[in-house]
Amino acid sequence: MFKIEDIDPIHYRKQTRKATLIVMGIFIVIGFITATLAVKWFGEYSSNHLVLNFMGAFVGLLITAAIVKAYLADQAWMKEAIYAWRLKRNLMYISNTLANIKEAVESGDEQAMKILRFYHLGLEQMHKLEDNNHALIDILAEKNALETTLNEKGIDLNQIEFDFKWTDDYKSH
Numbered sequence: 001m002f003k004i005e006d007i008d009p010i011h012y013r014k015q016t017r018k019a020t021l022i023v024m025g026i027f028i029v030i031g032f033i034t035a036t037l038a039v040k041w042f043g044e045y046s047s048n049h050l051v052l053n054f055m056g057a058f059v060g061l062l063i064t065a066a067i068v069k070a071y072l073a074d075q076a077w078m079k080e081a082i083y084a085w086r087l088k089r090n091l092m093y094i095s096n097t098l099a100n101i102k103e104a105v106e107s108g109d110e111q112a113m114k115i116l117r118f119y120h121l122g123l124e125q126m127h128k129l130e131d132n133n134h135a136l137i138d139i140l141a142e143k144n145a146l147e148t149t150l151n152e153k154g155i156d157l158n159q160i161e162f163d164f165k166w167t168d169d170y171k172s173h
Contacts, residue, residue, distance in 0.1 A: 031060030
């Protein structure tokens with residue numbers, strides 16, 4: 001179950017910049033080492049050192065991803081970056097079935113309304129965190145119409161939790 005958290009956008013951007021620079025630094029070091037070693041070890045078998053460099057850098061990327069997953073994902077300075085990744089993942093999961101969810105909302109399905117409300121709140125937070133307030137204008141009318149409907153039905157507007165399983169009924173078969 002994913003839950004939308006209250007995060008200060010300025011703090012978010014500062015922390016994600018910090019996390020990005022650290023992970024990039026790790027990748028640069030590992031990528032240079034693996035690219036150099038690829039040319040050193042396999043250079044006599046290939047005259048195309050550029051391809052060996054790219055292959056070595058790709059191996060460095062894989063090693064960096066494993067290090068981030070195994071050791072860095074739980075660090076306090078990675079919290080905001082991991083949170084944003086999870087939020088985007090949940091929003092993408094909803095957007096994959098969004099047309100069906102919107103159809104269900106039109107026919108009065110309360111669960112679909114809750115999912116769409118979470119989607120609007122999550123999208124709004126992501127745009128604010130990334131300082132992309134212009135994109136919020138696109139969903140404003142739809143968001144306001146849904147809020148009116150939720151108020152009329154007595155459904156709580158604070159839909160800040162989401163579970164992947166909730167969209168199973170809205171997937172195309």
